[in-house]
Amino acid sequence: MALSDIIRDNINSLNYFLPELLLTGLVLLMIIADLLLKKERSPWMSIIALIGSGVVLFAIINQYELGSRSIFNNMLAVDEFSIFFKLLFLATTILVIFLSIASVELSGRSVGEYFTLLMILTLGLFLMASATHMITIFIAIELVSIISFALVTYLKTRRRSSEAGLKYAIYGAFSSGLMLYGISILYGLTGTLNIYEIGEVLAGRDTNSLALLISVLLIMAGFGYKIASVPFHFWSPDVYEGAPTPITAFLSIGPKAAGFAVIIRFFNVALSNYDGVAEQWLALSNINWPQIIAVIAAATMTLGNLVAIAQDNVKRLLAYSSIAHAGYALLGVVVLSSQGVYATLFYLVVYYFMNLGAFFVVIIFQDIIGSEKIDDFKGLASRAPIPAIAMGVFLFSLTGLPPTAGFIGKFYLFAALIKAGPEFYWLAIVGLLNSVVALYYYARILKAMFFDKISEGVSPEPLKISPYYVTLLAVLGIPTILVGLYWAPLANLASHSVHFLPTF
Amino acid sequence: MSNVLSWITFLPIIGALLIMFVPKSNKSLVKIIAALFTGLQLVLAIWIYMNFDQSTSQIQFREQYHWIPSFNIEYFMGIDGLSVPMVLLTAFLSFICIFASWKIDKSVKGYFAMFLLLDTGMMGVFCSLDFFLFYIFWEVMLLPMYFLIGIWGSPSRVEANGAVRGGPYAAIKFFLYTLFGSIFMLIAMLVLYFNVQDPVTGGHTFNMLHLMDQANHSGVLLNFDLRLWLYAALFLGFAIKVPVFPFHTWLPDAHVEAPTAVSVILAGVLLKMGTYGLLRISFPILPDAMRWHYFAYGLAILGLINILYGAFCAMAQKDLKKLVAYSSISHMGIVLLGMSGLTAMGMNGAVMQMFNHGTGTAMLFLLVGVIYDRAHHRQIDGFGGLAVRMPIYAAVVAIAFFAGLGLPGFSSFISEAFSFLGAFGSEMFDLRLITIISTFGIIITAAYFLWTFQRMFLGELNPKYAELPEINGRELFTLIPVAVLVVLLGVYPAPLLNLMQSSLNELVEVVKTAGPSSSTLLGLF
């Protein structure tokens, strides 16, 4: 390819890169604004962030009309798949901004940097969703990681927050090291870092499968760290517990979903014969990675759920539950079919609502009663019925019971597994048994809120829940139920987004 | 009235929504709304009964709409002779139970809203003909049930041995058990879906009528071993609900800890869902698996175990409500036994038994509630001689007990007798020995009911209860309709029988003969 072609391609690509550019501009604007605005006028920062997000949203939707293509010399892909994730990330960001505004934890601190960092993080997620080259993948992941370290440590005067940040940083740096080493081996095996070319090379010639396995396992360490799957999940409970709750909520969705985007794209493009047409495709013959992921998925669900049972801190419990949910979402990756990818995408959207919702209820109660312990949730249903009922909806949805969105999400995942044939029945059974286990610990929270009497010494007076909270709960809760009853639009969106660029 | 099934299913939900908007203080309005909507539901159920064509086994009052086209999920409602009695039973008991709940005063709004939601779930299960829809309704019932037992059931307490028992415990136990069962149902449902073709569109389908047509089966469904596994998975889901030994231990807890009306619904309607599911789904969709000897005999033997085991356990109980709970296990065993022989008589007997157990056990639980409200305990030995003090109550209990022990003239006698006769006369399987052993259950049943009656009502009046008030008008109002039904159907069961038998006779024929056309499959026996 001639140099001029390359330059022309870069310039032409800018058009497709508009959302990211806008986001970059927004970040710059916010940095400047933060300098100019006085601290006490910090609400402006969130407003700027929200307005900026709105603009970016339009840019993203606009991308649907531009059509799919590969940009910046195959560094990034703009396709329905990435657009879907970008929408999801932006939605997450917007909601987390709202949660942060409400959060008492964050009040009284300078929030200018906080929102700025949040927007940079979003940019990193955007890149992760569209990266098609190992360089962009690595950089995007690093961008997300580094910013997350900072955000987790945001409450720097609080010991738990600092400690969480430290663990997160060390674990993150370490796992990117592993991933990078894996990428380097893969590079050695194929001579390229472009995932399409990697796929072609691996399909075309017989590679040393041992080396390939080592490299894939090491790369999986990096990806697995992002989605917090076993055995790379260890950081997550500690970080989730230590971080400010809005950030925890964000981490449990944004980077996790981005991790899935990368995993799906990488494994299906580089390590299988995906052609964008067939409904079902196969893994490359010299590495049985679906089996690895199947084992990881089963282990992730099981461990996440089992350990969650013993928790008595709601936030930590939700951390383990989100580990388990990563395991569920992985089920869709295992089967190598458009049905599977579709199910994973669908599940991530559903998970967005129910998980954010659950975290939000925790934020509310944490702000009001100052505790995240299950024991302190006793009798809250009578004191604050609306958040309690909402919590019920979210938890049932997380369990996967009809008529909530969570059931539909799980239904699609298991349908994909069953469709793939009898060799995956075991995984479906493991997954479903896990949801029984999950019910057990989710029900503990419900039991405390609904069945148990208010602890002695706690006043039984009703808690005041501001309309702002109620509105946010409705925004999250109503879709959780509605999607459970009629999900055809969402299903269409997801099935539309299954197609990532098959070739460049 | 073309959408009568939707109306009858969703009316309670409308009521529940209305209740949400009633001010908290206006408790009686909440109750009136609940009574009104369940009453309307009952009226619709009666309308359905009047307009139901008893001569055909076809699906009637059919409603079919696309719901999620991409997955071929339909909103498909319809009823036949198997569902109609259950619809009637559900509407009837729901209405009765609203009045049995009249004295609830803890978060009244929540209670009645939950109750109505439960009502919708139950009705939906009996009306839906799309497996997916069926599953949704099946699960939807769990949530209100969980809260009804947990919040309005008896409070948590610590037993002598340190175990925590009470409503919350029973609620989660019930929930976990049922969920455990239903996940296997879900898997079986998906396997069926992906291996059945809609004959019209060629796509996969959840439509039960298509699932039942063996000609539509393909793929792994042609593998007999897998069909057996599927049957087992479905059976597990349904068996827990019935509950079949050894999956029954949730039942005594749930029944005992639940408030009276909820116990009535649990025993009266929810248990029937298990056997209904077997008849609606397992039998016609996988008839060859049902006919597999180990499964057919297994079913009969499980019925036998339920009958005897439940009866023996009932005899050992000291808590009246627990006794009634175990008697339910015993009586549901008769249903299993009746259906296992694949005879018209047994099948009709089994479904009649489902209905009659629903009414009979409802009476029993209502009566337990009456005495509990007065004496605040249920220990059988703690009473004595109550017949002197509460003759009317004693008389009603006697009716319920004699109905429970299968005395001729009461409805359950007919259904028990026909279940036994049907199973005994089975042509496909030799169930004679099993049936004869099962009939010993009726001796034990007589023994524990009479023994209980003696301990509670006969003998010297316990002076502690010398001032116990007699059963009141509201309670009688809930009991008399049920009692009338029990006696009427005991003397002349034809109205019930004629309602169901076209469909059931057809079902028996189908299950006896249908199966994959390929004879090589059957070679695997």
Next chain:
Amino acid sequence: MLAVGLNHYLILSAILFCLGLFSVVTKKNAVTVLMGVELILNAANINFIAFAKYVDNDLDGQMIALFVIVTAAAAAAVALAIVLNIYQRLKSINLDEADSLAG
């Protein structure tokens, strides 16, 4: 004379990788652990450059190495800031003492 070939580079990087792993796992000092991570990253870098020379004639290998150096610096900066913060809280940067979040 033995020509320096691809294998030598790979062996060197493998040794570096292992050393990095070793210090990450064993050292108690947070800064030392971060240095271990740097070793791992640089081991990967050596791989990249070696492969770029011997396997690929494109510039991908060199490019990613440059990026790694940059991002590693950024990551180290943030990580060290956090370590500093921890030191202020705990008066220690022993990783074993940062275990209040567990279970």
Next chain:
Amino acid sequence: MITNAILILLLPLFAFVVQIFIGKRLPRQGDWLPTGAIICSFLLALPIFFDALSNYEAGHVVVQQSWEWLRFGNLEITFGIYVDNLTSIMLIVVTLISSLVHIYSIGYMQGDERYSRYFAYLCLFSFAMLGLVLVDNFFGIYCFWELVGLGSYLLIGFWFEKKSASDASKKAFITNRVGDVGMFAGIMIIFSTLGVFGFTDVFTKIADGGLSGTMLTVTGILIFFGAIGKSAQFPLHVWLPDAMEGPTPVSALIHAATMVAAGVYMVGRTFVIYTEDALLFIAIIGTITAFMAATIAIVQKDIKRVLAYSTISQLGYMMVGLGTGGYTAGLFHLTTHAFFKALLFLGSGSVIHAVHSQDMDDMGGLRKKMPITFWTFLIGTLALSGVPPFSGFWSKDAILASALEFGMNHSAYMWIFVAMLLSAGITAFYMFRLIFMTFTGQAKDQKKFDHAHESPFTMTLPLVVLAVLSVGTIWWGWIEHLLAKPELATYATVAVGAVEHSAEHGNAHLAHTIALFSSIAVAGSGILLAAVVYHWKKISAEAWGSKLKPVYNLLWNKYYFDEMYEATVIRATLWKSRIFAAFDVKIIDGFVNGIATVTSKFASLQGAIDRVGVDGMVNGVARVVGVFSNRLRTIQTGKIQTYILMALFAVLILFVLQQF
């Protein structure tokens, strides 16, 4: 006629419904309503009876009509009425005795707290009993079979404040249920094989060979189980003596004349289904019952219990009659026994009413105080003892003859006749023992004696009526013809046994003659011995009692049947129920509990940290999961380097896994 039959059935039902709901508010607490209803039934039964008499031929069917009740596909289940000679006689017996008992009860139950309820129950029982007699199919007879059980339960336990009464009623019902299960099994065989319930249909199909051989024998025996329960045959006879806790008129009606005879009636009604082996079984059971009960009666002190055992014994006679082929004899005895036993019970009721005690040690010399009662009672006793010309003589003689004939044809079973003959002597002995202890001699309890008086008119009238009927020498002739054994002509190939039984007519005449004289002889000697012991006191009963202590104890304790059942069946049932219940709680509920324990034991062996103890929500699974959960939780040490190591280790495992 059909209207009559239906009205006979429905009148008591109607009276019951009215009486139970508003009886208390009616004048005289409504006692006239059930009484009137049953008397009407009696009057309505008369034309039916006369119809049978006027036709005077065997196998005559007065009325037969049935209606569809249920329909299963093509299978029609009907309910109907079937009245033949046997039914018409039974109708008369039931309605007449029931009427008399109703009238008697007006006096006897006067002033009882639940007076109106008593009549309702009595009426309910009459309805059920009449239904049992009238119904035309096996299913129906089973239904009414259970319903008479209900009536009996309610009436035995009428004075339920007494523990013994409520115990007795429960015992009666449950013991009957045991027999009923057998009967139901028999019905199941019949229905599953033949597909019909109706008597005539079943008989026709059996005649056509639809059911035969061993299976038919088994069926017959199973059906007979019902009769074992209801007619208090060995080994299910234990409930009847206890049933004497009920009011005495009830004992007369239910536990002497009608319900307990229902078993005999049913065997008679379904006679053709019994094969030779089945009949032999019936005969043997009957013999054991007759002899055993008679011996027990010797030592009883309670006047009603003596009569109760006597009833059991006489029911055994009837069974022997039927079993040895004396179809007519058995049913004849049923009829005569109904009258004189009802008479005896009512008479004893009159005595009890007078002295307020049932213990014969409290009585004596009552002849002077209660002349009507005495004389009627004496007639009854003579009838029961088999003294000519009283009715019992004729019927018992017929049974003995039948047994003897059977023994002559099958010499291995001669002992049946011997046992029967002995029992006849014993019967005479204990009945006169009763007479002597109660009515003659000196009053043993002076206070009670002074208080005693003749009963009111409503009570003595029934006694007189029944006494008249107990004389009936006239009976035998026409009844023999009316109740001819159903065989050959109608059911040609069926009753192989029946054919066999009557094959050798040559013995019949001889048997009759022998039986006639021997029965008079044993009755006479029985009476004589009783007189010697109890009237003239030449032999001391006490002395002999202590001399034969083991025998006496055995009899006094009724062969220890109750104790045996208590120790075996009841204990075992309760034990089983407790075991099962415990099994439920301990094993099933906590089976994973066990696994949890094993797991944790194993784990502690491994030296792992044992942190058991989630609050065990769903005991089993939850606890196991909880154990795992807590164990797994400890992985999360909080130390970052542990995490890294574990992750590396896990990657290694994945790597190794992939190598296989």
